Amino acid sequence: MAMIESLGLTKRLGGRAVVQDVTFRCEPGTVTGFLGPNGAGKTTTMRMLCGLSRPDAGTASVLDGAYRDLPNPGRRVGILLDAGAQHGGRRGQEALGVSAQMMGVAAARVPELLELVGLDRRAARQRLRQYSLGMRQRLGLAHALLGDPEVLILDEPANGLDPEGMRWMRELLRDFADRGGTVLLSSHLLHEVEAVADQMVIIGGGRIVAAGTRAELLADAGTLVCATDAAALGTALSAAGLAARPHADGGYVVDAEPEEVGRIALAGGVALTRLGPSESAGLEQLFFDLTSGAPDAGPAAADLQEAVR
Amino acid sequence: MSTATATRPHGFHARGAGTRPSLARLTKVELRKMTDTRAGFWLLLSLVGLTALVVVISALTGPALDHRFQPMLYNALQPGTVLLPIIGILLVTSEWSQRTAMITFALVPHRERVLAAKLLASVVLATVAFVATLAMAAVATAASASGVDGQWTLGAGLFGQMAFSTAISMLVGVGFGAALLLSAPAIVGFFAIPIAVSAATHVVHALRGVGQWIDQARTLPDLLDHSYSADEWAKAGVTLVVWLAVPLAIGAWRFTRGEVR
Numbered sequence: 001m002a003m004i005e006s007l008g009l010t011k012r013l014g015g016r017a018v019v020q021d022v023t024f025r026c027e028p029g030t031v032t033g034f035l036g037p038n039g040a041g042k043t044t045t046m047r048m049l050c051g052l053s054r055p056d057a058g059t060a061s062v063l064d065g066a067y068r069d070l071p072n073p074g075r076r077v078g079i080l081l082d083a084g085a086q087h088g089g090r091r092g093q094e095a096l097g098v099s100a101q102m103m104g105v106a107a108a109r110v111p112e113l114l115e116l117v118g119l120d121r122r123a124a125r126q127r128l129r130q131y132s133l134g135m136r137q138r139l140g141l142a143h144a145l146l147g148d149p150e151v152l153i154l155d156e157p158a159n160g161l162d163p164e165g166m167r168w169m170r171e172l173l174r175d176f177a178d179r180g181g182t183v184l185l186s187s188h189l190l191h192e193v194e195a196v197a198d199q200m201v202i203i204g205g206g207r208i209v210a211a212g213t214r215a216e217l218l219a220d221a222g223t224l225v226c227a228t229d230a231a232a233l234g235t236a237l238s239a240a241g242l243a244a245r246p247h248a249d250g251g252y253v254v255d256a257e258p259e260e261v262g263r264i265a266l267a268g269g270v271a272l273t274r275l276g277p278s279e280s281a282g283l284e285q286l287f288f289d290l291t292s293g294a295p296d297a298g299p300a301a302a303d304l305q306e307a308v309r
Numbered sequence: 310m311s312t313a314t315a316t317r318p319h320g321f322h323a324r325g326a327g328t329r330p331s332l333a334r335l336t337k338v339e340l341r342k343m344t345d346t347r348a349g350f351w352l353l354l355s356l357v358g359l360t361a362l363v364v365v366i367s368a369l370t371g372p373a374l375d376h377r378f379q380p381m382l383y384n385a386l387q388p389g390t391v392l393l394p395i396i397g398i399l400l401v402t403s404e405w406s407q408r409t410a411m412i413t414f415a416l417v418p419h420r421e422r423v424l425a426a427k428l429l430a431s432v433v434l435a436t437v438a439f440v441a442t443l444a445m446a447a448v449a450t451a452a453s454a455s456g457v458d459g460q461w462t463l464g465a466g467l468f469g470q471m472a473f474s475t476a477i478s479m480l481v482g483v484g485f486g487a488a489l490l491l492s493a494p495a496i497v498g499f500f501a502i503p504i505a506v507s508a509a510t511h512v513v514h515a516l517r518g519v520g521q522w523i524d525q526a527r528t529l530p531d532l533l534d535h536s537y538s539a540d541e542w543a544k545a546g547v548t549l550v551v552w553l554a555v556p557l558a559i560g561a562w563r564f565t566r567g568e569v570r
Binding site for chain 2: 051067081086148
């Protein structure tokens with residue numbers, strides 16, 4: 001049973017397809033990382049899943065039907081699409097109180113959730129325009145959890161959280177999924193998602209460019225090799241006819257086994273400083289390659305640089 | 310690829326997930342939203358304060374004839390004709406400017422129910438405001454104790470018109486808010502467009518006839534002044550189609566279909 005399913009979702013804005021034929025599904029008990037640079041179409045896809053935006057083609061389903069057909073969606077699906085989308089003149093506790101009343105949740109749950117996300121009594125009484133981005137994100141998470149939902153759809157929830165907050169959120173989401181919940185969370189930063197996601201869906205230029213578990217995505221990631229003389233290493237590799245992509249940290253990611261790369265380096269008389277399966281470096285490279293190779297990714301180049309860092 | 314099981318996730322008891330929020334509950338939420346922000350709080354407080362100020366001034370000044378209940382109530386209702394529409398406008402536009410519409414529509418995907426709740430909440434607030442104004446005008450009338458004939462006389466027809474007019478002014482605000490979806494243009498438009506139309510119907514000769522039917526300044530304010538004749542009702546009705554039904558229809562379309570960003 002797919003708790004969240006995007007089937008060929010397509011959205012055109014101003015004649016340009018910002019989301020094109022996006023298909024993926026999220027199963028119960030799993031965390032799905034929805035990755036891509038800013039402007040890749042993550043938010044638009046999530047808005048279509050939540051019925052806030054009409055797809056030009058394709059269907060979005062949540063809990064086996066259109067989101068719109070859920071009688072009281074807040075009790076089954078927790079949503080955080082934009083932590084800034086709150087009335088600045090409302091107090092933190094009141095913002096949650098309004099939503100609790102709307103979905104018929106006991107008002108007593110509001111202080112519980114504020115405590116859970118680490119907003120103290122003073123913060124609860126503050127007006128939201130005085131909130132920092134991190135506090136807004138915490139309130140947004142409290143809001144998403146308010147109705148005790150079984151599905152979470154979170155757009156860039158880690159944005160603005162400090163490293164400690166990010167770890168806390170990962171644990172929260174992991175626990176949520178381990179209890180049988182379904183999580184879809186987006187990020188433009190690989191490292192935010194990598195540690196918690198069971199599967200990753202990578203989007204670039206409005207299209208899905210790769211999807212699968214970490215191991216599946218890395219199956220052909222290649223070998224990371226670094227040398228004291230990078231230029232000599234590059235020459236040796238290309239002389240051997242191997243495709244070598246320069247890596248951000250220096251050195252190359254090569255589509256070959258470490259042993260073969262080592263032999264070539266030996267033959268070429270190059271002293272290696274590092275040699276092994278590319279793993280995380282490979283995933284970063286993969287993310288970079290996949291998303292930068294996609295059409296329309298040009299303007300997002302700066303974000304890509306940030307994304308792989 | 311996944312650890313999915315066919316069983317229903319445990320630890321989640323979707324209590325209340327099967328019943329959609331009632332319109333009464335949504336109306337209560339909208340009333341709450343009118344009062345729980347800083348802007349909403351001060352607007353309502355200004356309304357109470359200004360109305361009190363008006364009745365005090367009315368009771369202390371002017372001839373004894375003006376200290377009767379009817380003129381007192383007429384004066385007391387004036388601040389509401391300005392402030393209630395603004396509250397109505399903000400009730401809709403703040404959802405867009407503050408982007409809370411994303412939350413509201415995620416919780417209630419059938420947006421027409423949200424709009425209906427806003428309209429109902431407006432009628433409730435206008436009614437409460439009317440009753441409060443009534444009480445303040447009554448206290449002022451009693452205190453001034455003018456003793457003139459007909460101190461407490463107020464026809465049922467006029468009384469009804471006053472209540473109707475108070476509710477309508479707020480609903481026109483909601484209509485403008487929904488049609489424009491932006492606070493400042495909606496507030497400016499609410500006050501400026503009728504004045505411009507009124508001026509045009511006075512200045513442009515060809516529009517004079519139309520003006521009798523669509524100029525708010527001519528067809529609506531007297532709802533608070535005297536009991537309307539059939540002819541006056543017809544003109545007020547046409548005016549309300551132009552200034553209430555049309556903006557509300559445009560607003561309903563934009564409110565239910567507009568993309569929230």
